[in-house]
Every structure is written in C-alpha cells, then in structure tokens.
Amino acid sequence: MSSRAEKIWNYVILTVMAVVVLWPVATFVTAALSPDRAGRPTGEIQWDNFVTAWNNAEFSRSMLVSLTITVAVAVLGVLLALLGGYAFGVLGVLGDKVFFPLVLLGMMISLEAIIVPLYYQFRALGLTDNLFGIILIHVGMGVPFGIFWMRAAFRTLPRGIFESAEMDGAGPFRMLWSIAVPNLLPAVYTFILLSFMWTWNDYFLSLVFLHGDNQTATVALGVFQGRHVTEVNLMAAGGLIVAAPVLILYVLFQRKFISGMLAGAVKE
Known part of the structure; x- marks a missing residue:
C-alpha cells in the first residue's frame, strides 16, 4: 500500500x-x-502572425547570420574542447596542475567586466561589425567550459583501453578519434547543444559588436518588439520564430542530451 x-x-x-x-x-x-x-x-x-513577424523583422537575413555564427562556434568549440580535454584528461600535459586552473579562470570572468576593453581592442584590429570577430569571442568564452566538460568525460574512460591501444601502436590522435570520441558521443552532443543554445540566444555581444546587415536574430527580435510594443500577438510570434531552432535541436537530441548530462556525475 x-x-x-x-x-x-x-x-x-x-x-x-x-x-x-x-x-x-x-x-x-x-x-x-x-x-x-x-x-x-x-x-x-x-x-x-508568423508571416507578418517574419517579413516585418526581416528574419531571413538575421536568422542566416545567427546560424552562420552559431554553427561556426559549435564546430570550432567542440574541436578545441576535445583536444584540450584530451590533453588534460588523458595525456597529462606538462604543467597541467598550473594550466588547468588558468583554463578554469576563464569560466569565472564576467563578460560585463571585459566588454569595454574587448570592444576597443577588436575595433583596433578591425574585427567589430565582423562575423569572424564575434565568432572568435564566442569560441574564446566557451572553450574553458568545453575543456572542463570534456576533461571530466575523458576521465570516466578506463585507462586500460588507452594503454592497450598504445601497445598496439596507436598514436595519440588515433586513440582520440577512434577510441575516446566514439565512447563519449553523449557528452560531445551535450556540449554541442549547449554551445549552440548559448551562442544562438546571445543578445549582448551581438548588440555591441554587430550592426546593420550583420544583425543577429535576437537583436532583430529586440528591434521588432520595440516597434510592436502594443501588438503582443506579433511579439509572441517573433519570439517563437527565434526560439524554434533551439527547440527543434533539443527535441531531436534530447535523449543524447539527457544521457550526456547524467554522465556529468563523474569519478575523479
């Protein structure tokens, strides 16, 4: 009972x-x-309402800009996270006791604290209002978490499989791509989804660094909502349009995302 x-x-x-x-x-x-x-x-x-919101906000251009930035950040971010996590979690690079805490320090730096000097530095380099510039910023901000995430995932794998592969003549890169990555796909998918979501939903960086034709979907939505304050139905339709890619991606990969998050309870 x-x-x-x-x-x-x-x-x-x-x-x-x-x-x-x-x-x-x-x-x-x-x-x-x-x-x-x-x-x-x-x-x-x-x-x-969706057609009106799409046309009035000119989402066709801004969604393409957001998609370009987000895909580039996700691809570069996961590659750097895999290499960094593998170096710290499996290879045991020289000086990892010093360098890994420095990587973690990157997770603790507030964007608001560095946005002004970052803007002037990128302006001097000609990287403002430039997709490559904002991709570089997003990758730099996401890699510390990615390395931390993938290092934890790599350390869940038994050391014996790497030792056996090394005895069979496999090099570090062969062990990474043929042994480690196939066993850690849920963690990889989770990081890709998180990276996609964080980059796609960014508003602050896009507002500061991009203008005109390089406007992202979130900034275009903010401008659209500012023009249609009294039309709640159109604002809601625009919000759903911008949120749709993340929602679709989560629905498609929800099982891998959940299994990847559960795999985060790792043993050290």
Whole structure:
C-alpha cells in the first residue's frame, strides 16, 4: 500500500510541476496564434502572425547570420574542447596542475567586466561589425567550459583501453578519434547543444559588436518588439520564430542530451 501511495503522490507532484512549467509556454503559443493584438485567446487561429513577424523583422537575413555564427562556434568549440580535454584528461600535459586552473579562470570572468576593453581592442584590429570577430569571442568564452566538460568525460574512460591501444601502436590522435570520441558521443552532443543554445540566444555581444546587415536574430527580435510594443500577438510570434531552432535541436537530441548530462556525475 505504501509503495502504491508513493507512486500516486509522485504522479501528482510531477503533474503539478508539468502544469506549472507548460502553462506559460501554452499561454505564449496561444498569444502567437491569436488574431487579437493583445494576445487574448479568441477561439480563432491566425497563422499569418508568423508571416507578418517574419517579413516585418526581416528574419531571413538575421536568422542566416545567427546560424552562420552559431554553427561556426559549435564546430570550432567542440574541436578545441576535445583536444584540450584530451590533453588534460588523458595525456597529462606538462604543467597541467598550473594550466588547468588558468583554463578554469576563464569560466569565472564576467563578460560585463571585459566588454569595454574587448570592444576597443577588436575595433583596433578591425574585427567589430565582423562575423569572424564575434565568432572568435564566442569560441574564446566557451572553450574553458568545453575543456572542463570534456576533461571530466575523458576521465570516466578506463585507462586500460588507452594503454592497450598504445601497445598496439596507436598514436595519440588515433586513440582520440577512434577510441575516446566514439565512447563519449553523449557528452560531445551535450556540449554541442549547449554551445549552440548559448551562442544562438546571445543578445549582448551581438548588440555591441554587430550592426546593420550583420544583425543577429535576437537583436532583430529586440528591434521588432520595440516597434510592436502594443501588438503582443506579433511579439509572441517573433519570439517563437527565434526560439524554434533551439527547440527543434533539443527535441531531436534530447535523449543524447539527457544521457550526456547524467554522465556529468563523474569519478575523479
């Protein structure tokens, strides 16, 4: 009886939590589909809100800019994270007791504390209003966490598999790409998804460093919402358009993401 009562209470608690989490989402979607400017439900569905938001905000250009930046950051970030995590977690590079804490220090630096000198430095180098410049900043800010994440993942693998591969004549890169990475795909997918989400959702850096035709989707959404303050349905539709790539990616890779997050409980 006690176990049955526990199951009932578990379902009740989970149902309440699901309602609390999903209610704002349902309200947001309802507002995006409402013909009423205030976003109130009317029983009618107006899909044209998405078309209007897409055209008025000029999302076709800004979404392409965001996608270019995000994909480049995710690819470069995961490559550097794999190499750094492998060096610190498996190879045991010389001076890792000193260099690894320096890498972790990069996770503790606040963007707001360095944004002004960073802007002037990049302006002197001609990297403001430049996609390569903002890609470089995002990669630099994400790599410390990536190295920390992948180092923890590499250290979950038994040392014996690397020793056996080394005895068979495999070099460091062969062990990395043929042995380590295939066994750590959930952690890799998780980092890619996190990197994609953080970069795609960035507003502050894009607002400071990019202008004009290089405007990202989040900045374009901010400008669009500023012009349509009284039209809640259009603002909600624009918000859903910008959020759609991250939501789709999460739905496609949710199992790998969850398994990768659970693998974060590693042994040292």
